Amino acid sequence: MKIGFLVSTALLFYSISFAQPYTLDEDITPTKLELKDDKKRKGAKSVLANATIENDPQYYYVNGCSMFQFIDVFIFSNFGSPNFKVELAKNTWNEVEESATTRGSDDGIINFKLRTEGDFGFKIIPTGEKINYSIVVYASSPIQEQLGSVFKKAKANDYENDSGGSLTEGDSSTNSGGGSNIILYIILGVALLVIGFLAAKLSSKNKAGIIVILLSLTFSFQSIAQGELRIFDPGELENSSYEDWLEQEAPQLAEDGVEALDRGLDRIGIVGDIISDDKRYTRVRELYDSYVGLGDCMSAGPPPGMPRIPSFCETDECGSCFQRARADFNTTRYSLERLKTIYSCTKTFTDKAISFGDNVSGIHGVSGLAWQAERTQIMKSIKSLKKSYDAKYVELLASQKRALMKLNDCEAEHGIPDWYDRFGYMYYEFSAMNYKRND
Numbered sequence: 001m002k003i004g005f006l007v008s009t010a011l012l013f014y015s016i017s018f019a020q021p022y023t024l025d026e027d028i029t030p031t032k033l034e035l036k037d038d039k040k041r042k043g044a045k046s047v048l049a050n051a052t053i054e055n056d057p058q059y060y061y062v063n064g065c066s067m068f069q070f071i072d073v074f075i076f077s078n079f080g081s082p083n084f085k086v087e088l089a090k091n092t093w094n095e096v097e098e099s100a101t102t103r104g105s106d107d108g109i110i111n112f113k114l115r116t117e118g119d120f121g122f123k124i125i126p127t128g129e130k131i132n133y134s135i136v137v138y139a140s141s142p143i144q145e146q147l148g149s150v151f152k153k154a155k156a157n158d159y160e161n162d163s164g165g166s167l168t169e170g171d172s173s174t175n176s177g178g179g180s181n182i183i184l185y186i187i188l189g190v191a192l193l194v195i196g197f198l199a200a201k202l203s204s205k206n207k208a209g210i211i212v213i214l215l216s217l218t219f220s221f222q223s224i225a226q227g228e229l230r231i232f233d234p235g236e237l238e239n240s241s242y243e244d245w246l247e248q249e250a251p252q253l254a255e256d257g258v259e260a261l262d263r264g265l266d267r268i269g270i271v272g273d274i275i276s277d278d279k280r281y282t283r284v285r286e287l288y289d290s291y292v293g294l295g296d297c298m299s300a301g302p303p304p305g306m307p308r309i310p311s312f313c314e315t316d317e318c319g320s321c322f323q324r325a326r327a328d329f330n331t332t333r334y335s336l337e338r339l340k341t342i343y344s345c346t347k348t349f350t351d352k353a354i355s356f357g358d359n360v361s362g363i364h365g366v367s368g369l370a371w372q373a374e375r376t377q378i379m380k381s382i383k384s385l386k387k388s389y390d391a392k393y394v395e396l397l398a399s400q401k402r403a404l405m406k407l408n409d410c411e412a413e414h415g416i417p418d419w420y421d422r423f424g425y426m427y428y429e430f431s432a433m434n435y436k437r438n439d
Helices: 002-019 187-199 207-226 241-253 257-276 284-290 320-360 368-413 419-434
Strands: 031-034 045-053 058-065 071-077 085-089 096-101 109-115 118-125 131-139 151-153 230-232 307-311
Touching: 031 045, 045 058, 045 241, 058 071, 058 131, 071 118, 071 257, 085 109, 096 109, 109 257, 118 320, 131 257, 230 241, 241 257, 307 419, 320 368, 368 419
Parallel strands: 031 058, 151 307
Antiparallel strands: 045 131, 045 230, 058 118, 071 109, 071 131, 085 096, 085 118
16 A cells, blocks of 8 residues: 555656646757755755756756755856856746846855745756856755644633633644655546646547657656756765866866866855755744745645634643644644645646647647647546545545544543534634635
């Protein structure tokens, strides 16, 4: 079961990554930058790459991002101080979320700070000058604190059987959430969606033939698009191996060679220091202010109207009973939040892709009839997506109910009888209303 879940989740994220950002332009062949586990920091992921650009724009996409990670994208020249521009994208390549230039950035280092679910892309714009540059993408360990605390210290009258519990809306205080073993199956809709997008570019062969072609493209895509891109182990940035490689390859990578390398080595040192500074993740509220949610489908705080519930234990540190029950409760809370975000982001992506296809299908060689057929397929996949969401929503609500009942038993041990009937059920009803799909 666990292996099946991991495979399914990997396919889900891979399917999304192959489709985003969306385009009908066959000349755009983005290269996948795959995040790898950080050996020093549990849960963190990163990728380090080197590339050279001169006349043609270069497109990249990063896949497998979690909304609970804080992501830094660093892009900088390794030789001298050339000025070039980078554009950040989420849904379509023509919809620029943010842009920056090396000349307008501190120390010549472009640094995008973002949070996103799924994938994002960026475009390197050429200047006609041969430029060798580095790409560093660092995603922090998941930090599940954005929803804040649900519980407040119970008052004396909350311990009485006949007293009605009162609830107030949540504040901005934070609480370390439970684990992030999220089980999110939205595979059928997304898989059909990707097939619908890409089939418009292929010939009118039978459906089975199209699927075979798509699968072959999936596995060969990265090697075709990479060109001169070189991928390094992320640890090589911090142990100086990457610097050593640049010094050795300098004559082939830049006209000025070793003479112009000093600025690049300085930038590598600056980026390495930023990544190794784990203290920057201790001020969570400041992180949410500085790391912008990419796209309009991301949230950074508790849902509006989230109640706070009287409890014997305001924190999770009142004994093993509360610790276990709160861990289960928080896991479900964040699972519901991520489920909603994945659906919202995917729905936003499909809506914008359809709008983009309607507007430019004729320009990129996709005939009106072919696009309409694929558009219909996309709409069918969205229906499947909704069905998958509703099924997972019911499953997670049932998990939350079980966690609340465990808390009910813990509260009873400390003198608050019928806790669920008096207080807990109100949070359950809030979750049922807040996470119910409304479109």
